[in-house]
Structures are given as structure tokens and as C-alpha cells.
Amino acid sequence: MSIKNMTAVELGLQIKKKQLRVVDVVKESLEIMEQLEPEYHAMLLINEEAALRRAEEVQGKIDRLELTGPLAGVPCVIKDNICTKGMKTTCASKILENFEPVYSAQVIENLEKAGVIILGKANMDEFAMGSTTETSYFGITKNPVNKEYVPGGSSGGSCAAVALSECAFALGSDTGGSIRQPSGFCGVVGIKPTYGTVSRYGLIAYGSSLDQIGPIARDVKDCATILEAIASYDTKDSTSIARDDYHFTEALKEDVAGMKIGIPKQYLESGIDQEVKDAILAAAQVYKSMGASVEEFDLDLVQYAVPAYYVIASAEASSNLERFDGVKYGFRAKEYEGLHPMYKKTRSEGFGKEVKRRIMLGSFVLSSGYYDAYYLKALKTKALIKKTFDQAFAQYDVILGPSAPTTAPKIGDSLADPIKMYLGDIYTVSANLAGIPGICLPCGKDHNGLPIGLQLMGDCFKEKTIIRAAYAYEQHQKGEDLK
């Protein structure tokens, strides 16, 4: 039995039924990696030895019925900004090239409790800053569908690894769309949960008030299952929220009858590719056919989301990244005279161009005399955007739209024009500003065969609603494919 294209839940089931042995699953994943990595470079670190050792250990626990969950024995990869004890965690940056965390992130502990096998660490944009995975210090990742294109970002390595069957699922992080946009570009499914649902303890922060870790997998059921495993109230994260209900898989029902779906008019007006627009409208038709009501509505302030996002995320990043200074860990410049030259040389040599750009932007908007005009204004905008979403969710259960205005761009096309790249985040950043959950799933392909992503957003704590909507669509499309 080949594991290729099997979902995490299917794999877990076959392992439980003794149709597959964990160690064979891990070996096959590693073989696929060995074969595909030279071409695609989704991974920064492959933890072969430890994974095989762990596979034996987990198999024993499964055999002794100590591990009975749906993900026991299932292999995954972790975005390289999530701390893994004793396993290098670089944020795809030179400055953390040899950094080995002394502790594991809470999500890693949750995954280990579920019996998941971590195969290694996935490539990403440096410190999650970028939309293409091209800002990685360790080289670009290629789109699994067409190697001339980017996989999206910043969780491009995670999404590519899933699409390439190098693993059953991956963890990514989403500050402004970094799970949803590359999921769309790679044709996989990804969820950005409600802010506070998954512990950020151990996630190397980019924009602390926006960052969330989330699952990336082959289908909606996997994503719901993984989210159930990683979400937890964590007293080590003061922004963590104790939720009443973590049973996301209960929402896997093929039923959207009576569901109210809204499409923001502004999302379809300008800057969107016709093929993407057509795919989104076709998806809307599918929902109508399944008994949901779909209508366009006016979502105010859309045009302010990207500037507000870049001001807030950059401001927080400029402070969050101050700790990378060459004093305690990571890279330090070789030659320097005195403390300040050491700081300057270390950070000049250690950070890439995009990271420096955002540190400078963030430092500027926080500096005295500009704070009110930029940072404070952006915070107010954030609050207003949250309010417009509150109003929208008073009307609709789900907001439907694309995850990006285009399909994946060609390698090398994006970084030349960062403003254009930033504007590509238009559909995703609002969910981070408003703290709401969003899911991205495939809804067709463009003329080049590149995947198009459908994004569904729900109100805070309404993951179950968007999971149900996504699952219903996915099942419907599966049925269509069989016809």
C-alpha cells in the first residue's frame, strides 16, 4: 500500500488497523523527500534518524493501545519558525542558522501527545516575511504543480511538502495569510484559527497580535482533525483563550442548507484575475445549489486592511526581532570593535533584505513624532475593520472570497515590486486584523493548471461553521469529479 496521496486520517486509520507500520510510513515519506527535495526544496531540515527512532516508539505505544488517536503514527513537517527542542529552528534566516531551541513549542508537545512523527522543518520566507518563500536565506521552494512558479508564502515549504506527499500534513503560521495564500497556490487545505485558539508559545514571533499557527493538509477533514489536536488553552500564552468547544471534527457534515454566505463586492471589483474571479463565482453557485443563500455585500474599509496590516506587523516585528543581536545565540559577525559595531554588523549580515525593510518600516512607524500618525492610526483602523466584520457576521455565517487575486506568480517576479506583493495580501490580512478564522481550499485551476484557492472566513470562534461549509463544498466537488 503506497502512502502517496493518502490523507492523514486515512493513514492513521491504516496504521491503527495494522495495514501499515509506522516505520514503513516514515521510511516511504523520507524516500519521497529524498527523491523530490533536490527539485523542490520544501524542507530545511530532515530529521531522518530521530523520526525513525520515534516511529518505533510510537508503533509500540499504538500496539499497547496507549495511543489511539486519529493521528498516531502519522508523519508531518513543521514550519521552521516553530521551536523544536534539540532540532534546529532557523526561521529560514542566516541569523538563526545554527540555533537549536532548548524547549519545544506547545503545539509540538500537543502533536507528540497525539503520536505524530515529525520528519523535519519546512522552508519559509525569512521570519515569515514574504508571500513567495523566496526570501528564505536557504534558497527558494518551487511550486509542486509547476517548478517555474513560487509556492506562495510564507508557509510555502509546508504547503509544498504536503502537496508533494512528502508528509501527511504540516504546520504553518499565518500572520497576514501565510497559511491560506500558499495553500491556495499549492492546491492544499489550510486553516488560520481564531486568534488565541492555538498556543503561540514557541512560535518565533513576527507580528505577535496577528500570528496564529494552523494546519495544512490534503483535505478539510484532516485540517479539522489536526486543529483538534493542536488547539489548547495554554497558560504560558497570555493571549490564549480557553474555548468551550474544541471538537472541530464534529463539524464535518455535508450540510449547508440555510447557510448565509456573503461575498464582499470589493473582493471582485479590481485587481483580481478573471480566472480566479470565475472560479470563486462558480464556487458560490455550488453553494447555492446545495441550499445556501449567497449574495454580494458591501464590506467597508477593505482598502485600508493592507496598509494597516503592514504598519502593525512591521512595528511588532521590529521589536520582536530585536533579540537577534549576536549576544546570546545564533549568528554573530566575525569582526567588530565594540558593542554597537557588533550589533550593527551582526544584524546587517544576519538579516535578509525583506526583513531589514520591515524592521526599518516598523521602527519608523513607532518612532517619536510618527507614532500617532502611523501606528496609532493603524490600531484604530484595525479596530474599525473588526467592527465591519462584526457587522458582516450579523448578516452572514460565512464570508466567501479568493485567497489571493492571482494564482502563483513566477519565481523572481514578486520581489522586484514589494508594494505589488504586499497588495496581493488583500484578501487574507483582514482575518488577522479582525482575529477571525479562515480556511482555504482548492476550487479549480487556471489555464496553466495552477491551483486557485477559495477562502471562507467565519466569525470569531466559528471554526466549525467554516469547516462545515468547506467540507460540504469539498465533498460536492469530489462527487462532481467522479461523474
Next chain:
Amino acid sequence: MSRQYETVIGLEVHVELATKTKIFCGCSTAFGGAPNTHTCPVCTGMPGTLPVLNKQVVEYAMAVGLATNCSITQYCKFDRKNYFYPDNPQNYQISQLYLPICRNGYVEIQTATGKKQVRIHEIHMEEDAGKLIHDEWEDCSLVDYNRSGVPLIEIVSEADMRSADEVIAYLEKLRLIIQYLGASDCKLQEGSMRADVNLSIHEPGTPYGTRTEMKNLNSFKAIARAIEGEKNRQIELLEEGKEVIQETRRWDDNKEYSYAMRSKEDAQDYRYFPEPDLPPIMISDEWLKEVKEKQPELRDEKRIRYAKEYDIPEYDIDILTGSKHLADLFEETVALCDHPKKVSNWLMVETFRLLKENEQEPEDIRFSPKHLADLIKLTEKNTINSTVAKEIFEIMFSEDIDPVQYVKEHGLATVSDVNELKTVVQKIIEENPQSVLDYRNGKERAIGFLVGQTMKAMKGKADPGIVNQLLLELLKG
């Protein structure tokens, strides 16, 4: 000096709070561990770690605010203060700028020139930094993060003080209040209380002058000297027609001179912004009420109660309540032996004498109230005389011995058995015929010598009254 100048002083006082654990992690705040042993990923700024606020810090800050007549900010927030320095592992300090926990308070101080209010602008909570060690190696510096994340409050006064006396009175007042609250031990020498002095001079009736900030002040004496020094330095500048530059200066108490550290032009832009890793602190009415109800009796209230409850002079009350530790010791001892004035005397005379000899503060007293009470009971029952009591007290002061047991073990109880004493007195009379003769010839003073000789023979343990009585009887006979 041709013109009259007034000195204008405001203080920024940092106080280390007496919590068992740090402000944002569970590490110990205890002093003196080996370098970097009281640390964890959080307080060493490891990537991915997050702060979790220690609730006790908020309660202590509230308590200090309430005791200094501040209004409590019931919706308050932490902010990040960004600056690069290796003692600060994250290169930002979590502090409060926009919504500090306490605002608009005051304390009343008393100096030779009378009573006066010093207003408190704000009190905010923040984390301490680690310590850099430069001197042991030539080519590198080392850092110890044991102090990183120890909770601090910063108490910012208005520029209401006009002299070193007022500054010292203000600091003493704050120290007492905070010690009474149990929020800190406030030791300047150990750095658990630190004061930065903002000082300017001007001619009365004219606007305030340019101020300087002085750091590195480790004792009340250093503060007084630094104020005097800085005042004179500024006056000299103005008298020479020069300007005072707004700058931070470091006081060197050995050289009694301050050195410029950095001027306003080099002042850093700290790029403060709300700390995104900590939600705002909501202080409910209930929580505030709870803290209010838990407030211990402060000095002013204690003074009134002492005057009512204990029959001791005003002067005693002043001294006793001048230290929380001393006041506690007094009250606990009185509760055990019920002799307020005697307890007060032991504390004010013998205790202070020994403290002075040992260059110690009342906080350093180690003997227990139980032992002092027992000692007083022993003297009350005439089990020991006052000379022996003082000897025992000295040992008690340094080792906190049990006086009852000590008296027993060393056979120090006063002998008041008449027959036993009679034998000794008889012997003394026989050994000192000359003195006996003198007495009989009318030299009354000779009896004193004989009493002394008897006491000496008894190693001080005899009841001198009985000895005197016996001598009189036997000499008559």
C-alpha cells in the same frame, strides 16, 4: 553668589518587589544564586517565549499606590520600551508608559522646615534587567540574567522637593510605607531601592531651569552629597554665564563629583508601543476592594493606636514605628509579656546600642519576640538582676538564644536564699576586717565596698537588696 537660587528636585524611585517569583515567569527572585541559575527560556529572551504576568506584582503595585493616595488605573496596560543593551535579553523592556497602574498621588513629609506634600505623578510596573560583569576577563564581558525579570515599580514624583532634607524625608517616607506593606525591603545598598535625582535651579519667580538626571546613588548620604554637588555645579555654570545642559550624569560618591553620561541629543527614542503579548489588565472593583481590605496598618495609623493602647511616650512611639520590623517586634513582645514600657526600653536602649556597634539596621534584628519577652519576665520575677539580664541580652542579640534555658544552663539565677547568702556575707566580713572597722567607726560608705565584694563572690547573681540587709544585720550583731 550674587543671586538667590532655588533648587527644584523630582525623583524617580525604583523599588524591587518582594515577590517569590519573577514578573513574567516562574523563576526565583532570590538573591545570590550562581550566575544564570535563576533563569528559564522566558527571562533569557529565548525566541518564541511569552510573558505571563505575576498577579502579586499587580497587587503590590496597587497597595503602594493606595498607600500613597494614588488613583488606581483599573484598565491598565504594559508597553514595550525598546533599546539595545546586553543586560536586556530581548532588547526591549516590558514597562508601562501610556496607562500606568497608579497616578496622581502624594505623600506628606516632615522636615525641620515643617510639613509638606510631595506629589506622585505615577507608579508603573516593569521588569529588571540582568547584570553585566566586565572586570574578570579582559577581552569579553559576561552577563548574568538572574535579575532579569525581577519585578520593579517605578515611583515618579513631581518636581516638588527643594532640598536634600526634603528628598531624604520623601525617600524615608516611601521606604517606610513600602516596608509596612511588605512590598519590598527597600535596601538602597543592595539595590532593592534605587533613586534617580532630577535637579534644576532657578531664581524664585522665574521659570524652572534646565534639569539634569543623576544616577548611581546608593545611599541616603550619597544622595544628599550628590544634590549638594549638582546644585553647586549648576550655580557655578549660571554664575559664569554658561548654560546647564539637559543630560544624564553619573554620581561618583568617592570623588564626590558627577560625570556626564549622555546628553539629550543622544537620548534614545524608545519606540514605546503596547505590549502585544499581554492583554490589558482589568482591575475589577472587587479586586481593588480586596486589596484595600488587605492593606496593613501603616505608620500614621500605628502611631495613633500606640498612643491609645500602650502607655509609652511619644518619643518611643516615633522610634518604634520608624521601622516595620521594630514595630512588629514591639507588638509581638508586648503581647507575650505585657510590659510596653519595659519592652520599649529594651528596644530603644540596648538594642539600638548594639545595632550601632554592629553598624546594623533595625531590619537586621534577629532575636525573637518570645525570647525578649522571656528575658523581661525573668527580670520581673527577680530571677536575674539587671546586670545579668544585659549580659544575656547581648548574647541573645547575636545568637537569639533562649534566655530561660541559658540562665538554667549557666546557673545565673539570682540567689535570694538567705541562709546561703548569710554564709557568703559572713565570709566577706571575716576577710575584710579593715572595712568592718571603718564601718563601725562611722564610715557608712564602707558597706558599699562590702556589698560589692559579696556580689563579686556571687558572680553577680546575688540579690543586692538582700545582701545589703544581711550585712547591716550581721555588722550590728
